[in-house]
Amino acid sequence: MSFSGRASLMSAGFLLSLALMMGRLAGFLREIMLASFLGLSIQADVAIILLTIPDLLVNLLLSGGIGVALIPTLKSLSAKKSSALFFQASLVVGLVFTAVSVLFILLPSACFWVLAPGLPEPLQYLESWMVYIIAVAIPLTALSGVSTAVLNSRNKFFVSGCGTLIFNLSIIASLLVATIRGEQYLAWLCFGIFCGVVIRWWSQLLAMGDAVLNRSVLRHEWLVSSFLLRKFLVGLASSSLLVVVPVILRAGATNLGEGELAAFNYAIKLVELPIGIFITTLATVAFPQLSAAHTGIDPAAFGRLLSDVIQRSLALSAAVVLCGVPFIDSVVYLLFSSGRVDIEGLHHITILAQIALLSVPFVAVSSLAATALNASGRSKLVLINTCVVVLLLFLFCIPGLLLTEPVILMGALPVFYMVYSFYLVRAVERKTLKQGLMIVTLGIRYFFVIGGVVFVSILIDAFILRIVLGSQSLWIVSVCRVCLAGITFMISLVAGIYVKRMSQE
Known part of the structure; x- marks a missing residue:
């Protein structure tokens, strides 16, 4: 070209x-x-x-x-x-x-x-x-x-x-x-x-x-x-x-009471935004490169590229999850507190969003595994595995519906993507144990390093921000906490890049 x-x-x-x-x-x-x-x-x-x-x-x-x-x-x-x-x-x-x-x-x-x-x-x-x-x-x-x-x-x-x-x-x-x-x-x-x-x-x-x-x-x-x-x-x-995955969850939420469908919808939309910005974009960019490596019959290049994008996605997802879980309550407050959602409703959306955030690493792995399979001409495997796991989603929803517990029902989302990522990784690499252990090891490494950065940020939030801003309005406190979360996210990405470079040396 x-x-x-x-x-x-x-x-x-x-x-x-x-x-x-x-x-x-x-x-x-x-x-x-x-x-x-x-x-x-x-x-x-x-x-x-x-x-x-x-x-x-x-x-x-x-x-x-x-x-x-x-x-x-x-x-x-x-x-x-x-x-x-x-x-x-x-x-x-x-x-x-x-x-x-x-x-x-x-x-x-x-x-x-x-x-x-x-x-x-x-x-x-x-x-x-x-x-x-x-x-x-x-x-x-x-x-x-x-x-x-x-x-x-x-x-x-x-x-x-x-x-x-x-x-x-x-x-x-x-x-x-x-x-x-x-x-x-x-x-x-x-x-x-x-x-x-x-x-x-x-x-x-x-x-x-x-x-x-x-x-x-x-x-x-x-x-x-x-x-x-x-x-x-x-x-x-x-x-x-x-x-249809979020549609199924929202449909199930209607059995748990008035407003639960809306709460599930707002929580899932909060999580879909970073997924769309970071994870989906990475998979889209990787697809033509993986296709070229497969077309050139270069399995070594294909494996190196797949490993590289998986590491990048794990670093991004670790930063999203670890920075999101402790600070998402302030995000929810800034976005939804100005209308008819009361404090109890804000807390409910926060808990649901925190549970939904746990699915992000598995979304990252599954989307890249699906991209690799499609790039190598094995779209049929993606279809078969997706059909199987979507059917399993109904089973994952049963505990939350039987117990009428929204948090347990939302837990079906990360469980679904965890199982889905396992199925697709197994399809990408027949040496399932070796490939799975590599991804788990990388994930633990990124979560450990980025978790250290986030832990320092949580200490700053607990012992500095909340004390200094104790007399300020909740709106000002939330804005400051969101800014702290943004700074922490950027530092976490730098730490993730450093860990990635160290692992390649």
Whole structure:
């Protein structure tokens, strides 16, 4: 690849990362606003279910199926055939998900029960038009998945990446209107969801230009083959199963009482933010390099690269967990205390987030193991292992549900990722014991060194900050503690890099 080609690729990657990051941050702001306006109430639970429907659909479609099936095919076709395939794929997807929306209209109670089986009569909080407007949003969301694939195939990454940002900004605007009017938060939320999916889809159509909207596509031969459909289903299954993990946990939380779904949602979103910034990015960057090493039939280079990225991910995850657990209460206070969440609710979210943080190291290992398997052409193993462990998740949830204990139910999340990482590491390296011991040894080393840094920070917090700031407001104390956590995190990363270099000498 030429220098200009590499520069163009890096620029596109940066723009896509920027758009996705802005969308993720806007989504996090959306959750903060929901907590501020609705607290840990049953209305907050219903609001999260309403958001889960388009969110889940987008994640399922964009994380795997449509992109895996359409992008390579679109790149191989001429401009005319590409336009025809876009139209035909939109027609098929639109019809399928229109049928899904009709089912949602006919059986709304059943659909809500699947997502929140323990929530008592959620439809009593919704007027009939709200159900219809969410139903209309379903096929429009699916159609945006097709247009996103077309934009990515034409290297228009920034526009496609802004889809989530547009959707979340629309919801934020609707919640602000509801706040000004002081009423009907759920009604305005439904309106915001509808506006978000419409604006996202039309912005993508406009970005594609007239080339995909000409009349000649109506007379073109049929291009949506059975092979393309099978490719879509395989990509959907292998890439998107993990998306349902938080959905399953939130659904189980509805059996534990009013507001538990919202509490689980806020805690999981807190943990997903550092995972998305650090762990997912590392796996994405490592994938093409691992693929190149595998293609070049260089197992030694493949092993060295995999070991290097695992060490980096363990250092990052150790810093996230050890800096997060003692200080996340201040983060929760700053984010959620300004609204309707009381002190008891803040404490509850803090405990759940601390438990969820324990999953970060296992998410790091499992994501890199999955990346290694995909890079070496063993995607089938990822699919099989993911299916097995997702089924086991239901067993992991049983103790928390039987004991009606939210903390135990949230404990199913780190247990799930621990088992999942073990399965994938075993698939990557047949010498399971040797590979497992290497990862455990590295993990203990990083946690021990970074733990020392965090321990000093905890002492500073306990014997200096709390004494000096004892007369200040809780808000000021929380800001100072979060700043201390940020400084500790940076020092922890430096310590992790030092340990990594020492281990390589």
